[in-house]
Amino acid sequence: MRRHIAVVGSALLVALLAGCAGAGSGGPQQGTSATTKPEAPTCGTDPVVLNAHFETGFDLPFKLSEEFTKQYPKVTWDIKQDQFQNLISATPRLLSGDNPPDLIRLPTMVSLVKDGLLKNLDGYAAGFGWDTWPAAQLAQNRVAADGTRGSGSLYAMGLNSSLTGVFYNKQLAAQVGMTQPPATLAEFDALLAAAKAKGTLPVMVWNASASGGGLAFPLQQLMAAYGPTQPINDWIFQKPGATIDTPSNRTAAEHLQRWIKAGYFPTDANAIQYTDANARFRGGEGLFMFNGDWENANYDKGMAGKVGFFLFPPKDAGASVAAMSSPLTYGIGAKAKNAGCAAFFFNWVATNEQARKINVAVGGSNPGGPASLAIPPAAAGSVTGETLAAGAKVAAANGAMDFIANSTGSIFAKGWTPELQKMVGNKQDAAGLLSTVQAEYKRELEQGS
């Protein structure tokens, strides 16, 4: 053992001496700049194998790829799948590698765009007419030259657009006398208090580190109830000078802390993982749960007919509604071999009738696409029907926000999650939560290359 360490020691020295060469090879590859003339490619008539990386655990892209091959038999798929967490770590290497994917599920995209790893889709957007779709659909996938998100060139497309809000257990709701979804924040508060008084857990939530702090969902909803959504989006899109530590957000964070202190969340929230929280909610624990429509299929299966959905109510009756809503983002590698075919697939997903039906039935979300196309109906009595109707309301109110956990690469892991956990553990207050997260945001932006 001692000799082993001596060897390591001398190796250290050698490595120190040798470690003078530059790290990393080559500068950033230039992304294909905005294509000059609009193109609407097809997959051609020769056999094509699309090289795709999908996220494990979500059926939608797999079902869509099957249907695509049924309609275009020349196109087959080489699909690799991985957990989202692993994809996050592998994406830069996959995109810069020898066999860059034609289609890949993207976690965050700004740094990938800066490194020139993603194909600029402006040419395809013009060619296929994506520019004429409701602008909000594509905004989150645009990156400007200064690295801010929300405007600029298009670098990714959403296979659909997910929506978050409040799911509720209809049986428990009846017990607390909830006959219709709350119209104001005060009504929502009253329902929480009523549930607590009856001995029912008001809100099921996950807040363990491995899943990320789920309390960020109610927090952001409260932010949007107390203030406008634009400053929140600006902060997420890294607009210069944006801050999350605003007076209305402090009021929102104080409101969340009151909920925590009132015992509206499970006492073991900090140890609850995402899947456990959903299992417990499906099992009847918790009147409400803040979550997104990607869980529709599981809720409809696990608590069929007993689950409902409503948008988080505004502070004042009749005020506009807001919700986190973000695209299920997929991108094309800058050096992908079949970029044109991948772009054709994006267009097909949003416009083909069969693809849109699969999107609603399997994905549970709004398939997006041109405003002229009707959204395929969801199965009668399913919660998907409720989330689709709610999505239309959010679109009408222009109330869509991205998620505050997506502002920087590790703002969730190093900012929101630990600080929200401290709030649950009574070690952090509203002001401290926001100022700490803002400081972390600033640090990451300064240190980010």
Next chain:
Amino acid sequence: MTADRVIRRTPLRRGVRRRALIGWLFVAPALLMYTVFVLQPLGLTIQYSLYRWNGVGPATWVGLSNYLTVLRDPDLVGSILNSFKLVLFFSIVPVSLALVTASVIHRVATGRLGGLTRTVLFLPQVIPLVAAGIIWGWLLSLPGLINQALTAVGLGGVTRAWLGDFDTALPAVGLIGIWVLLGFCTVLLLAGMTKIDPALYESARLDGANWLREFLSVTLPSLRYEIGVCLTVTVVAALAAFDIVYVSTGGGPGNSTAVPGIQIYILTFLERQVGLASALAVILMLLVLAVILPIQRLNREDRS
């Protein structure tokens, strides 16, 4: 004369050279693997630590500033402190408990019972740590088996989400570490005990030594080498911990169980600060060496 000398010496030199060559041939596969999978990554890590680099784009030389950043960041320093707290649970407790367990097995359960106990204690070594972490996560959760057991014996008042509570998360992770490492130490120490000459115990007993005297004067000194190995392996496991922590708590709640391994992961894959992550990794390696080398020296002096 010259020719004569050449003729006489060449076969000898050729023989030596050939033996050396054969020696190198035997070493070559291991050396190659060691170079490719240990030395090269080590060298690269040190190299990266001197650059600001996101893993893909161009790298900028920053000298030692990554090291300064690590030492100034309270979260990163806090994770290093946490890993030293884990040494208590991963190293001190398992080695002490293993000494007791091994001597009990050695004295009392020599037959089939001893074999069974050894197997049961050693089992955690065979189970993948990720699976173990998940199962412990269930056991230690609020509705989990451990709290059910506590409630059953009338200790309902102390039940909590052990991995989600700021005061108990680190000890709870430590408990998993004890479970994993106890069997390894016990088996190693037990093997050492069977090597001790029974005549030593006999003469100690003739001199009127009780079991404690025997343990302190015969067993313990004879096991110095094994204890050294146990301490080395377990201290490294504590300081370089990742899998158990990542699966059971992910570093939470707050940063109460964050260890350097977790921070390195976050820095590399979420923040894409490969340089900063490498600097933390190098500091971690130096800390491990700083702790391990004295243990090794003690071990060597004890043996001489």
